[in-house]
Amino acid sequence: MKAALIGVGQAGGKVTEALLAEDRRAGYGAVRGALAVNTAKADLEPLDIDTILIGQERVKGHGVGADNELGAEVMQSDVREVVGALDGVIDAQTEAIFVVAGLGGGTGSGGAPVLVKELQRVHEIPVYALGILPGRDEGGIYQANAGRSLKTLVREADSTLLVDNDAWRETGRSVTEAFDAINERIARRVGILLAAGENVEGVGESVVDSSEVINTLKSGNMSAVGFASADAAPDAGENVNVVTSTARKSLLTGMSVPETTEAGAALVVVAGEADRVSRKGVEKARSWVEEETRSMQVRGGDFPLDSDKIAVLVLLSGISRSERIEQFMERAKEASETVEQEQATEDFQNDELDDLL
DSSP: OOOEEEEEEEHHHHHHHHHHHHHHTOOOOEEEEEEEEESBBBHHHEEEEEEEEEEEHHHHTTTTTHHHHHHHHHHHHHHHHHHEEEEETBBBOOOOOEEEEEEEEEEHHHHHHHHHHHHHHHSSSSSSEEEOOTTTSSOOOHHHHHHHHHHHHHHHHEEEEEEEESSOTTTTHHHHHHHHHHHHHHHHHHHHHHHHTTOOOOOSSSSSOHHHHHHHHHOOEEEEEEEEEEOOOOGGGGGGGHHHHHHHHHHTTSHHHHHHSOOOOEEEEEEEOOOOOOOHHHHHHHHHHHHHTOSEEEEEEEEEOSSSSSEEEEEEEEOTTHHHHHHHHHHHHHHHHHHHHHHHHHHOOOGGGGTTO
């Protein structure tokens, strides 16, 4: 899938940079262009991608803090400037646009939904959101911001691909190290998803293409991605169980939103050298995912990759029945009652979160 990436806010910019770096490192050629948008000049300066600073009249390059209402207002004021800066990022070959944002802060949570809405108005290709949910130990204002932002993104985007910060966080690391590691995991997993159908080494028997990704994402407002890998034998016939067991790990323990198995549709991508990927294993994995997700729309196929491992990526779409998401929305509602900052609670009523699921 040839995609354009637009990172909004600090986390959005860093994840977008990591996605572009992974695409270049792996030689996928899936990312057509990338842009980082922020209200804080200091957050843009370290990034090795194109950037645009917005809200200079309002916040003078100092950011909006955790005020997502101000973030939305600034983006609304400057959204045409942002769209104008996308020349060369979005081109005639672009098949989808991904707006990437952390949903807990101010610029990302407030600005991303506004940008998605404008991109939907301007472009005919799908516009997706890649939204990062704050972890349980992050402050109440971030929970409240993310709940509000998620509801708006779900309404505006063709699909919102979610990553729970708690899903891939490792203990024993500093905050910076932890978030850098999460960004790398996002880049590797989403990188394979974006690379589906691109020119890579090897010829699979049933190669996944971008239309299958797009058709899978049509099935629901929220989506999640799982990933797992394992060593593989040189001969495909010996890797039937490797493929199926790795698919199980991907769905049951490797999801970007943990405790998520039910879905409206799913896509199973088995990556590895063509000679190592077992077609029988792919079909068994697809059938198992179909049974586990209770979905009749489960697509599956190969992704030829120069590796001595087998990796399985599972994309779930239509995950509104996820227990983890329900728990998050409850946290967001509770946080909205206790956050004292006026900028986070003004005009923010609990019933705004009630009808998301």
